[in-house]
């Protein structure tokens with residue numbers, strides 16, 4: 652099941668909607684910002700029901 656989340660790009664500040672598959676459980680992945688094309692590191696925490704608990708956005712170069 653895909654869930655819509657809002658992501659704020661840590662590089663350019665653009666806010667955009669993305670879809671995550673929380674049924675796969677907690678995961679870390681990279682998504683490129685569609686405005687500045689820099690890689691945003693996302694840390695998704697999901698519960699046992701496959702719902703998004705939190706989504707942490709990080710710069711890849713931190």
Ligand SMILES: [Zn+2]
Pocket residue numbers: 660661662663664665684685686687688689
């Ligand atoms: Zn950006």
